Amino acid sequence: MLRYFQRTAKDRYRCVGGRTTTCTGLGRSVNNKAVDVKPPLRNRLNHALERIFPERRLFLRSDSDTRFILLKPTSQLLIWVGGSALIAWSIISTAILLMDNIGAGNFREQAKRDMHVYQARLNALASERDLRAAEALAAQERFNAALDQVSQMQTQLLVLEDRRKELETGMEAVHATLRRAMQERDEARYEVSTLTTELQDAEVGANGNAGSREMDGAVGFLSSALEQTAKERDTVIADAAHALNTADDLKHRIQQMEDQNDAIFRQLEEAMTVSVEPLEKMFSAAGMDTDSLLRQVRRGYSGQGGPLTPLSFSTRGEEHSANTIRANQILNKMDQLNLYRIAAEKAPFAQPVKSAFRFTSPFGFRRDPKTGGRRMHNGVDFAAGTGTPLYATADGVVTHAGWQSGYGRLVKIKHEFGIETRYAHLSALNVKVGQRVSRGDKIGGMGASGRVTGVHLHYEVRVGGKPVNPMTYIKAARDVF
Structure with missing residues (x-):
C-alpha cells in the first residue's frame, strides 16, 4: 500500500511503506520489493538547510497572470553569503577610506610644513646666490681694473726702459767726451809747460823786443786755450753729475713701479685662484674630468688674440723677464677661467624651474x-x-x-x-x-x-x-x- 510520496528535484518518486509496494516514476515500476532511492546531494543540502532557511515562494502578480519564484534553501544561503560579503566589503572599504583621509590630512599638513621650510631654505639659498653673484661681479670689475692698471704699468715701464737706455747711451757719450777733454787738457798742460820752458830760455838769450812780443802772444794764446778747456771740462763734469742723479732717480722710480707691479700681480693671482678653484670643484663634484673637459672646449674654441696674447716687454729677442712670465701665467689662468665658463654654459648646472616649486x-x-x-x-x-x-x-x-x-x-x-x-x-x-x-x-x-x-x-x-x-x-x- 502506498503510504505517501515525496517529489525530488528531478521529478522522481520515492516509495516509502509496506513490503509490497508499487512505485511509479519516469515510466518505471517496481513490484513486490522495498525500494530506497537516495536523493542527490543538492536535495540533501536543501533538506539540511530547511530549518534555517525554509523554502519560500516569491509571487509576482500582474493583471492577467500570477507567477512565483521558488527560493530554495541553497539559493537563500548564497544570497545571504553574498549580501554579508558585500556588507563586510563596504564596511572595510569605508574604514580604509576613512583612515586614508585621516592619513592624507596629516600628510597634507606635514607637506605644508615641509613646503614652508623648503621655501624658506630656497629663499635663503637664492639670497646667498645673489650675494655670491654680486661678489663675483665685483671681483670681475676689480680684476678688469687691475688688468687696466697692469696695461698702464706696462706702457710706463716700456717708456722708462727706453729713457733709461737713452740715458745710458748719453752717459756713455758724456764719459767719452769727458775722457777726451781730460786728455786734451793734459796735452795742453804739457804744451804749456814746454812753451814756458822755451819762453824762459828765449828770454835769457833774447836780444830784441820783437822776440819778446812773439813770446807774449804765444803765452796769451795758450792761456786762453787752457781757460776754454777748463770751462768745457767743468761743463762736462756737471752734465755727468746731472746724468748720474737722473739715472739714480729713474732707478728709484723703476723700483717703485716694480713694487706696485708685484702687488698688482699678487692681487691678480689671488683673484684668479678664487675664480678658478670653485669652477674646478664644481666640475669635479659633477664627476667630470677637468683636463678632458678643457681639451674638448679648447678644440671647439681654438681662436687666439686680443687681451689673452702673451705679454712681451721687449722686441729685441731677449729672454722673458720674471714679470713677463707671471703675466703670461695670469693670462693662462684667465684662458682657463674662460674655458671653464664656456663649459659651464654647456653643462646642465642650472635649475629648470625658477618659480616656487x-x-x-x-x-x-x-x-x-x-x-x-x-x-x-x-x-x-x-x-x-x-x-x-x-x-x-x-x-x-x-x-x-x-x-x-x-x-x-x-x-x-x-x-x-x-x-x-x-x-x-x-x-x-x-x-x-x-x-x-x-x-x-x-x-x-x-x-x-x-x-x-x-x-x-x-x-x-x-x-x-x-x-x-x-x-x-x-x-x-x-x-x-
Whole structure:
C-alpha cells in the first residue's frame, strides 16, 4: 500500500511503506520489493538547510497572470553569503577610506610644513646666490681694473726702459767726451809747460823786443786755450753729475713701479685662484674630468688674440723677464677661467624651474605612484602650477619636441660632452626639433600630460645614454652660480 510520496528535484518518486509496494516514476515500476532511492546531494543540502532557511515562494502578480519564484534553501544561503560579503566589503572599504583621509590630512599638513621650510631654505639659498653673484661681479670689475692698471704699468715701464737706455747711451757719450777733454787738457798742460820752458830760455838769450812780443802772444794764446778747456771740462763734469742723479732717480722710480707691479700681480693671482678653484670643484663634484673637459672646449674654441696674447716687454729677442712670465701665467689662468665658463654654459648646472616649486620625487628606486610596485625613477620631479615656465639648463640643440608614450609632451636637448636633458609631462611646447637653445631659454610650460598623478615636471639628465642624478649637477653649482 502506498503510504505517501515525496517529489525530488528531478521529478522522481520515492516509495516509502509496506513490503509490497508499487512505485511509479519516469515510466518505471517496481513490484513486490522495498525500494530506497537516495536523493542527490543538492536535495540533501536543501533538506539540511530547511530549518534555517525554509523554502519560500516569491509571487509576482500582474493583471492577467500570477507567477512565483521558488527560493530554495541553497539559493537563500548564497544570497545571504553574498549580501554579508558585500556588507563586510563596504564596511572595510569605508574604514580604509576613512583612515586614508585621516592619513592624507596629516600628510597634507606635514607637506605644508615641509613646503614652508623648503621655501624658506630656497629663499635663503637664492639670497646667498645673489650675494655670491654680486661678489663675483665685483671681483670681475676689480680684476678688469687691475688688468687696466697692469696695461698702464706696462706702457710706463716700456717708456722708462727706453729713457733709461737713452740715458745710458748719453752717459756713455758724456764719459767719452769727458775722457777726451781730460786728455786734451793734459796735452795742453804739457804744451804749456814746454812753451814756458822755451819762453824762459828765449828770454835769457833774447836780444830784441820783437822776440819778446812773439813770446807774449804765444803765452796769451795758450792761456786762453787752457781757460776754454777748463770751462768745457767743468761743463762736462756737471752734465755727468746731472746724468748720474737722473739715472739714480729713474732707478728709484723703476723700483717703485716694480713694487706696485708685484702687488698688482699678487692681487691678480689671488683673484684668479678664487675664480678658478670653485669652477674646478664644481666640475669635479659633477664627476667630470677637468683636463678632458678643457681639451674638448679648447678644440671647439681654438681662436687666439686680443687681451689673452702673451705679454712681451721687449722686441729685441731677449729672454722673458720674471714679470713677463707671471703675466703670461695670469693670462693662462684667465684662458682657463674662460674655458671653464664656456663649459659651464654647456653643462646642465642650472635649475629648470625658477618659480616656487615643491620637490616631490628624487632620483632612484621608489614606490610607483600608479601601481605601487618598486620601480627605478630615472629623474627628479618638481611640482608647481599648470603652465609654470620651464627653462633649458644648458646650451644645446633640441632633438625631440612632441608626444612620447609615458612622458607625455617631451622635450629632449642634446648638449656637449655627451649629455642629454629631458623635460617631460609639459602642457605646452615653445621649441621645435633642430632649434639651438641657450641656458635660460624658455622651452615650455609645466603640465600633467602622459602617465602622471598630477601637475609636475619630470627632469632627466643622461650621460652617454645612461640616466644620472640631476641633483649632482644642481648641487655642484649651488655655490658658484
